[in-house]
Amino acid sequence: MKPTDVSRPEYYHKVVDCQWGCPAHTPVPEYIRLIAQGRFTESYMLNRESNVFPGILGRTCDRPCEPACRRVRVEDEPVAICRLKRVAADLRGDVGHLLPSPPTEKNGKKIALIGAGPASLTVANDLMPLGYECEIFEQLSRSGGLMRTNIPAFRLPAEVLDEEIDMILDMGVQVHYDHPIDSLQSLLDQDRFDAVFVGTGAPKGKELNIPGREEGDANIHIGIEWLESVHFDHIKEIGEKVLIIGVGNTAMDCCRTSKRIGGVDVKVVARKGRPYFKASAWELEDAEEEQVEILENHSPSRFVLENGSLVGMEFELVEWEADENGRLVSKVLDSKIVPCDDVILAIGQDNAFPWIERDIGIDFNDWEMPVVDKTTFQTTRDGVFVGGDAAWGPENIIWAVEHGHQAAISIDNYCQGQSLVNRPAYGMNLVSQKMGLHSWSYGSEYDASQRAKMNHVDLVERFKALEVEVELGFDAEQTAIEVERCLNCDIQTSFSAPLCIECDACIDVCPVYCLTITDNGSEEEMRDRLTAPAENTDQDLYISEELPQTARIMVKDEDLCVHCGLCAERCPTAAWDMAKFDLLIPYAGKPTWTESAEAASTISS
Amino acid sequence: MAQTGKPSVRHPSLKVNKLGLTQRDYEGSMSTLCAGCGHDSITASLVQAFFELEIEPHKVAKLSGIGCSSKTPAYFLKEAHGFNSVHGRMPSIATGANAANRGMTYIGVSGDGDSLSIGLGQLCHAIRRNVDMLYIIENNGVYGLTKGQFSASADVGTKAKKGEENRMGPIDPVALALSLGASFVGKGFSGDKQQLVPLIKAGLSHKGFALLDVISPCVTFNDHQGSTKSYQYTRDHVQEVVETDFVPVLHEITAEQASGDVTSVAMHDGSVVKFRPVAEGYDPTDRDGAYSHIATRQAAGEVATGLLYIEKGSQDVHSFENTVEESLVDLDFEELCPGNQILQELQKQWR
């Protein structure tokens, strides 16, 4: 194998599994260390830079970082990355003076943002400080998109939303509420805007067209519309017996909301078995804690009506088996009627663009979706950009944020007459953390503690009002333990081959057998003959230059390294060093080098 | 923060041996030797060998004298017994322990200073008695613990850190052991575990005194240019004369393994040690041949490594002293101390 090129930021970035897994590349271990030091404000600001909504995301993020977390491979449970983010948000001080401020002198460019969800808000967040004038058009009377209308207040309090959205809007964003855009053509015809960003989400809930649907309509609800109606107080109650069809995130919020406005016997019904559920494990846990029953392998066949009103639903009881192509096919075993007063359909969302004319230069594909470039977020019409759920279908908040950042880079380049395809590069800093012979600037010890368990408001209390936030957040003690579970994956083992005398000390001391000095070979063959076989091919092998004494190479399997620094501590020549990797993320109008200088000054202030 | 111990975290797919132990279970406390010390690599090789031989740690006794090398028993087999004797006196402690309890595995770890200066007489007698133990000399050519004075194994012309040359001829533990009739003599290098681990395993399985002289560079006082015990010098001058493979008990010997110029020696416990000479015509069961080959190599400035000599059918001290089969510690008090009458009768024989 060729020596690894560690000068590319990608190599070390990938070692920081959480940051690599995060769509916005939040520097997780660094913000966790700041929390450990009690520097909550700095931690919050560091978060805000990449993910814009730390308080919101600290409660609701889909957390792709957690299954990616190295700790999962070393033991079972990831670091509670998401809930630590909330700690920073809950305990931070005033950040007003640290927020970016827009220049008084504008740059003369106007941007229209359609929809006031997280995607549009992120675009505004990135462009306002550069002197752009952003106007948001929102069909509803409130901002936040689905974060506000669909994520229930018992998971995400309105104050948290308001505070973080206001940080953006207060930069002078003009919001036109109750202002649906029903023709993109006419907006473009106004000629008021230099660019348009479409952040309208995926607003249409999927239908279930089976017998009885029309007749039972009064008691059959579409999940996302129903949640929105509950949010706006248009719906204040539901029957005692409720069936939720589907078992994704929306279903989880529907069942728990039902429980709070009259539902007593609430069941979530799934066509498949548990391993195939779309909802996250923690959402299922929270629903079951509230005594929501989950029915598996029930395939809906009809709505049952008596005297014109809904009394139940009939299901086929099915069994799933993989066919010869590995596709799951169902076999009907039996059928069953489950009585109910109301049904909520939570089987997915679709996009809908009836308001975008098809003859204005924006191509649509076979699924009636605008064709959007994966890198630039531009449609086939110059100056019209799409991001968030509107771009390629429903995702989540953190993806909407990342789309917003990328679209903002494109919009800025577009307005400044620069190429959209030449994206600003990611950069990196790598700084030794050595403080003395055997001491490092970070807590290198491995902490074997188990993941802290989130405390919840008790059941009686939480059902008193829709707004009672269920999760209490980590207390000081839980926080103190949880921060130490982080393995500091950004503190990289950095190797200098010319210094190595091949004494084997690093290999002997490594608690998880990451290191090997061996003859070079092909990757496949070498993975097999390392100190411990490197079976996880998703994780890279670091390959050094030839070592001076024997021309062998140092190989490191990145898979299980706990960044304990022992290799560097036991190395007589400092061939191994522990160095902090800082990913320099480019944002609109900020090439990575100014970005880093600014980050450094925020942290030290 | 500096680490005070190796963290408990383990590779999740760590193998377990038949005792249900992982290799990590054979470790000791964290080494306090200088980073990069050859002794630590020998410790790691011991950990691996004991794990692979599936030896119960509590049935092992670790013995040592004084020196950096003699500190190392603390760094492996934390559940084994141990005795850290005064300088150079480890062989007699080992002899006594082995006399009282022949059921244990004895591992002695010593240094070139501990064994070849103050303890030389002790070492000779342990060899002569063929005490059933593995005796490792972690040979760095200096007194590491007392800051790097030349030891008795320092070669003529080797340079100390400050530049002065050694003028006195060395005592070569390999030549010494061969001439004293040692039943197992090996030489290794801390930087070559592939060779060292099988040597350790063979030595542990040998019935009788197994001497392993292992070049083990002292990074702090003897790893500079001009030293003949540095990593670089050793790598440049090592010549493996015989390849050793250790085949544990119950392991079937396949035709391929038995073929060619491979020689097998059965150990008393049923395991087998196999050799393949690298140097043409080398026969590790021929003491005189081994002696002269090594002497020739030495004259040519080379360091001959491998299992240099093994005596077939070696008899340890218990066999030729005709002691009881059972360990003394397992005998009842009545048997061990049969009383005045029996003593009188015994003494009558010599009147």
Ligand SMILES: Cc1cc2nc3c(=O)[nH]c(=O)nc-3n(C[C@H](O)[C@H](O)[C@H](O)COP(=O)(O)OP(=O)(O)OC[C@H]3O[C@@H](n4cnc5c(N)ncnc54)[C@H](O)[C@@H]3O)c2cc1C
């Ligand atoms: C029930 C439910 C729970 C969820 N829970 C989570 C969660 O816990 N964590 C998570 O990360 N994600 C969650 N999501 C997904 C997440 O809310 C979305 O992925 C995210 O909000 C998408 O952001 P967006 O900016 O693309 O669009 P949206 O948030 O959908 O915002 C679009 C906005 O555009 C407005 N709009 C639409 N059309 C027009 C128009 N023509 N003119 C003017 N305005 C218009 C809409 O009113 C809306 O305000 C959940 C989704 C649902 C349905």
Ligand SMILES: Cc1ncc(C[n+]2csc(CCOP(=O)(O)OP(=O)(O)O)c2C)c(N)n1
């Ligand atoms: C009776 C006695 N004399 C002298 C000493 C001082 N002393 C301590 S260690 C040592 C030499 C150790 O050399 P070696 O056995 O080669 O061990 P190394 O440290 O090199 O591994 C000496 C002379 C002592 N501890 N006790």
Ligand code: SF4
């Ligand atoms: S251990 Fe810490 S740095 Fe490593 S992946 Fe998990 S959260 Fe990220």
Ligand code: SF4
């Ligand atoms: S930091 Fe070094 S010693 Fe620690 S786990 Fe990683 S490679 Fe092993």
Ligand code: SF4
């Ligand atoms: S401890 Fe240092 S000098 Fe020794 S083998 Fe490892 S990297 Fe090389």
Ligand SMILES: [Mg+2]
């Ligand atoms: Mg010595």
